[in-house]
Amino acid sequence: MPASLLGPYSRTILAAAVLLITLGFALSGARGEVHNGLLPFFEWLETTWFGVAGKTWGAVFATVQSVHLLGLALLGGAVLAAEGRLLNVILTDTPRELVCSRCNRVFDIAMITLVATGVFMACGVAVKIYYLPVYWYKMLGLAAGALFHYFVRNPVLAQDLENVNPWLLKAMAVASIMVWFTVAATGRWIGFSG
Amino acid sequence: MFNQLIHNIAIWLDDTRWSTMLHESYYMYNWVESTHVLTLMVSLGMLFLIDLRMLGLALPDVPASTIARRLNLPMLVGFTVMVVTGLLLFYAVPVRSSQSIWMRIKLVLMLGLLINAVLFHRRMSEAGSGWDAQPRAPRNLRLGAMFSLAGWSVVVTCGRFIAYDWFDCQYMDPGLMSSLAGCIEGQTRF
Incomplete structure (x- = not known):
């Protein structure tokens, strides 16, 4: 079985491999070719129902932006409460496992909201964002964050935390806060660019 | 009268050097807005x-008072x-902001939400454990x-809408909406 060959850290190793492949891709000439090849897809996005609605009705676009921000607030709450608990700064009188697992549910709902509204918003301004480097930084950050959350952080937290090095938990919490605030900041910066 | 007073204060703020520096600085303004x-x-x-948590939709098995007490400080x-x-x-951007209908709705709602928060804390201590x-x-x-939840969602929405110019004074004819937004007839600065 491939999973057993990689030992108990199979998902972590796979996530690291994906990260390395992504870095190799980013630094190679293949990136430019793929970027050029994606233009027709982004042009098509603007012709979809979402794209037309986003471009035609400014109020709809602005309302979806607001829902996106509300999803961001919820994601921030879930991340800060869970990671704050791992860092022993908030909810210290509640078991870590309980806080993290309950916050994960909130995180998932926030993520679904953010992706759904994000796709709608992207359709309305697809060609514009295609040419914005900061949009691609955000997508890279989002992919790294999602991989980290689901394939590194969650498997570690699924173990008995008494057997996990406390510094690893703290480092993971700091990394999680940093990656999600970076994704949010690059998202905000899209609005200032172009 | 009220709108004229607000407009005069906004003009005074707009004439200060720091206001101009802040909105003319691409990075500083964007950093403040991003923050x-x-x-x-x-x-x-x-x-x-x-x-x-109060509605039973998140962290239902963590004591409610613990959640409220511990998350209060970071909030x-x-x-x-x-x-x-x-x-x-x-x-x-004092003149435009003071004449935004969305800003005004946002501020009134925030006042209501502040009262709600005070009442909420009072009810919470009265309710016991x-x-x-x-x-x-x-x-x-x-x-x-x-x-x-509903109020803050509307506040966020109004905050987002401030960026749009749908009801800016230079595009509105005199009337109820214009007066609610605080537009002054014949004003030359926006």
């Missing part, structure tokens, strides 16, 4: 967790940063949480 938006993750993030820190950056944003381990809070606390 204002990103602090949502701290302030509203914590507030939403508290409200959702207040977030709100403080948000208020400071919000005031700076207003100061950077008998319900603490229950997944849902008593009815009056749930109503407060629902009002808070």
Whole structure:
């Protein structure tokens, strides 16, 4: 079985491999070719129902932006409460496992909201964002964050935390806060660019 | 009269050197605005967790009073940063901001939400701890949480709408909306 060959850290190793492949891709000439090849897809996005609605009705676009921000607030709450608990700064009188697992549910709902509204918003301004480097930084950050959350952080937290090095938990919490605030900041910066 | 007074104060603020410097500085203005938006993750993030806990929709098996007590401090820190950056944003563009219908709705709602928060805390201490381990809070606390969730969602929406020029004074004819937004007939600065 491939999973057993990689030992108990199979998902972590796979996530690291994906990260390395992504870095190799980013630094190679293949990136430019793929970027050029994606233009027709982004042009098509603007012709979809979402794209037309986003471009035609400014109020709809602005309302979806607001829902996106509300999803961001919820994601921030879930991340800060869970990671704050791992860092022993908030909810210290509640078991870590309980806080993290309950916050994960909130995180998932926030993520679904953010992706759904994000796709709608992207359709309305697809060609514009295609040419914005900061949009691609955000997508890279989002992919790294999602991989980290689901394939590194969650498997570690699924173990008995008494057997996990406390510094690893703290480092993971700091990394999680940093990656999600970076994704949010690059998202905000899209609005200032172009 | 009220609108004229607000307009005069806005003009006075707009004439100050720091206001011009702030809104003319691409990076400084954007940093302040980004901080204002990103602090949502701290302030509203914590507030939403508290409200959702009261409704039994998040962390239902963590005592409600623990959630409210422990998340209060980071929430207040977030709100403080948000208020400071919000005031700076207003100061950077005072005339347009003071004549935004969305800004006015936002401020009135925030006042209502502040009263709701005070009432919520009072009701919480009156309710005692008998319900603490229950997944849902008593009815009056749930109503407060629902009002808070809905109110802050509208505040965020109004905040987002401020960026759009749908009801800016230079595009509106005199009338109810124009007067609610605080437009002054014959004004030359926007």
